Structures are given as C-alpha cells and as structure tokens.
Amino acid sequence: MKARTIFFIMGLTALLFIVCNACKEDSDTTKPEILLVEPAEGDLLHIGDEHGMHFEVEFSDNEMLASYKVDIHPNFDGHSHTRATSETVDFEFDKSWSLSGKNAAIHHHEIMIPEEATPGAYHLMVYCTDAAGNESYVAINVELSHEEGEDHDHDEDE
Numbered sequence: 001m002k003a004r005t006i007f008f009i010m011g012l013t014a015l016l017f018i019v020c021n022a023c024k025e026d027s028d029t030t031k032p033e034i035l036l037v038e039p040a041e042g043d044l045l046h047i048g049d050e051h052g053m054h055f056e057v058e059f060s061d062n063e064m065l066a067s068y069k070v071d072i073h074p075n076f077d078g079h080s081h082t083r084a085t086s087e088t089v090d091f092e093f094d095k096s097w098s099l100s101g102k103n104a105a106i107h108h109h110e111i112m113i114p115e116e117a118t119p120g121a122y123h124l125m126v127y128c129t130d131a132a133g134n135e136s137y138v139a140i141n142v143e144l145s146h147e148e149g150e151d152h153d154h155d156e157d158e
Helices: 002-023
Strands: 033-038 044-046 053-060 065-074 093-098 103-111 120-130 135-145
Touching: 033 120, 033 135, 053 065, 065 103, 093 103
Parallel strands: 044 135
Antiparallel strands: 033 053, 053 103, 065 093, 065 120, 120 135
C-alpha cells in the first residue's frame, strides 16, 4: 500500500511539473526591429570611395540584441544590367558584428567598394539576430557606379 501511494505522489508531482512548464511564457519569440537609415532604396554608391560607404542603421529588441550582418551581392538580371568584364569583379560583401543591449545605433564607413567592382544593380541586406536567436532582415536595391553618389560630408572640421 505504501509503494502505491509513493508512486501516485511521484506521478502527480511529475504531471504538475510538466503542466506548469508547458504554461510558462518565458521564451522570447519577438524578432528584433531594423531601421535602415542609409543607404536608402535606389541609392547610388560610389565605387572606389576612399571614405567607405556611409552606413547608418538602428536596431531594437524587446529583450537583448546579439548581432547584425551586412550582405551585399550582385542583382544582375541577365538582360539589362552590366556584367563583370576582365577588368571588373562582381562586388560581394558579407560581415557580422556583435551587439548588446536592447537598442543600438550604428554609424560607420567600414564597407569599402573597391575600384575594380563591377558597376550595376546590387542587393544590400541587413540582418539582425537577438539573444534568443530570432532574426529579422531588410533588403534594398542599390546601384554601384563610378559616378558620384549622394554627397556625404566627410570633413569633421566644417
């Protein structure tokens, strides 16, 4: 009789544990938010700019940010865009950075577009991952060109 009571109590305890854990809402399922400030959709990015591409973005999350990634790759559609020649190379960029906190404002000029980059249409994608592994992204179309893009003031003295 005692053994039956002990097994009953152990079973009831296990069942309560399972039910209570199933009801918990402690997992983060909210994706981080991304506000890409620059470049903007359709911007002209200057090939060979010695100052680097102006990149500005804001991230936010309900719990904790973990990282962000920038991916730039060709968007040549095969019938109206230029293609790489022997003098040019399709530009590709893929780099990740760490983040912390619930909010982050990023501004840098670390992305250099080399002089030999093929002019034309490209996708620029920004990904953000939070500490729980939720990921968001934004994608825009940009144009790489040897012509001057949007003029940004790089002189701090003025």
